[in-house]
Amino acid sequence: KAGVTQTPRYLIKTRGQQVTLSCSPISGHRSVSWYQQTPGQGLQFLFEYFSETQRNKGNFPGRFSGRQFSNSRSEMNVSTLELGDSALYLCASSSWTGTYEQYFGPGTRLTVT
Amino acid sequence: GQQLNQSPQSMFIQEGEDVSMNCTSSSIFNTWLWYKQDPGEGPVLLIALYKAGELTSNGRLTAQFGITRKDSFLNISASIPSDVGIYFCAGPGTYKYIFGTGTRLKVLA
Numbered sequence: 001k002a003g004v005t006q007t008p009r010y011l012i013k014t015r016g017q018q019v020t021l022s023c024s025p026i027s028g029h030r031s032v033s034w035y036q037q038t039p040g041q042g043l044q045f046l047f048e049y050f051s052e053t054q055r056n057k058g059n060f061p062g063r064f065s066g067r068q069f070s071n072s073r074s075e076m077n078v079s080t081l082e083l084g085d086s087a088l089y090l091c092a093s094s095s096w097t098g099t100y101e102q103y104f105g106p107g108t109r110l111t112v113t
Numbered sequence: 114g115q116q117l118n119q120s121p122q123s124m125f126i127q128e129g130e131d132v133s134m135n136c137t138s139s140s141i142f143n144t145w146l147w148y149k150q151d152p153g154e155g156p157v158l159l160i161a162l163y164k165a166g167e168l169t170s171n172g173r174l175t176a177q178f179g180i181t182r183k184d185s186f187l188n189i190s191a192s193i194p195s196d197v198g199i200y201f202c203a204g205p206g207t208y209k210y211i212f213g214t215g216t217r218l219k220v221l222a
Contacts, residue, residue, distance in 0.1 A: 004155075033209065043156075043201070043212045056208035090155050092210075100144045100205040104155035 002027065004093050004105035012111045018079040021108045025072050025093030032074040033102070034066060035090040043090070049074055050096065078110075086112045117202055117213035125219045132189040134216045135179070136202030145185040146203040146210070147176050156201055160187070194220050 005024045013019050025032050034046040045058040049068035066076040072093075078085055088109050094102040119136045126132055136145070144163055148156035160171050162185060165178040175188045189196055197220050202213040 006155075042214055045209050045212075048208050050208070058209075088153065092155075094210075096205075096208075099161070101146065101158060101161045102203070102210055103158055104148075107153070107155045109153065 004091060004103050006089075006091050006105035006108050008108060009106060010109045010111075012113060013081050014113055015081055015083060017081050018077060019081060019110060020075055020077045021089055021091075021110075023074045023076075023091030023093075023105060025074070025091075026103055029093035029095050029103075030072055031094045031096045032068055032072065033092045033094070034074070034076050035092065036060070037088045037090060037107075038086070046076065081112045083112050086110060117204065117211055119200075119202055119213035119216050121216060122214070123217035123219065125221055126192055128192060128194060128220055128222050130192055132192050132196070132218065133186065134200060134218075135184055135186045136213045137179075137184040138204065138211075139183070141182045142185075142204035143182070144205055145176070145178065147174075147185070147187050148201040148203065150199045150201065150215075152198075159200075189218075192218075192220050194222055196220055 007022045031050045033048040036044045047066050048056045052068045063079045068074045088107045090107045092102045092104045117136050117138050147160045150156040160169050160176040162169050168175050168177050173190045199215045199217050201215050203210045
């Protein structure tokens with residue numbers, strides 16, 4: 001079974017631009033969560049989608065948005081990038097049915113200059 | 114809100130030593146997850162705990178619930194250099210997972 005995939009792996013953007021990151025969950029998983037990780041900040045929860053519905057959202061500004069498609073693939077978008085948005089963005093998938101194991105993708109390293 | 118505290122925050126150990134770390138919560142979890150993260154990579158799920166009172170193993174790793182189910186322990190036996198990394202505990206909340214602050218493990222060869 002293929003794992004969680006994220007594209008692109010690395011990205012360099014300029015302040016003020018916007019960016020879209022993509023995540024494909026493990027086959028059969030309907031839940032996709034996004035996290036931001038910066039040095040010393042741990043894993044900060046962005047949002048969770050299940051069957052195309054956002055069920056939970058973390059404490060991030062509205063510049064951060066996401067969506068999930070009918071095939072469970074998910075995208076997150078960050079508009080008007082700021083230097084502080086430089087981070088490792090992680091996507092994770094889980095089934096939330098019966099088992100609660102969550103599996104992470106390799107992450108997208110975003111650098112904002 | 115819920116939060117998980119991990120201890121120690123970091124530790125240096127000699128290769129071959131056994132390692133123990135723990136995670137405590139302000140509330141009960143019926144499931145505990147333990148992850149390891151290498152620099153620049155996504156966390157890898159090591160062990161999922163579902164049954165209190167039982168040890169769950171994955172090679173040299175062993176994990177278990179604490180008595181109150183508000184805590185969990187991860188043990189690594191005979192550590193090797195590739196055990197270096199950050200270990201996170203996590204538990205399922207309401208449509209999100211709660212993560213611990215991490216234990217950074219450094220192994221001295």
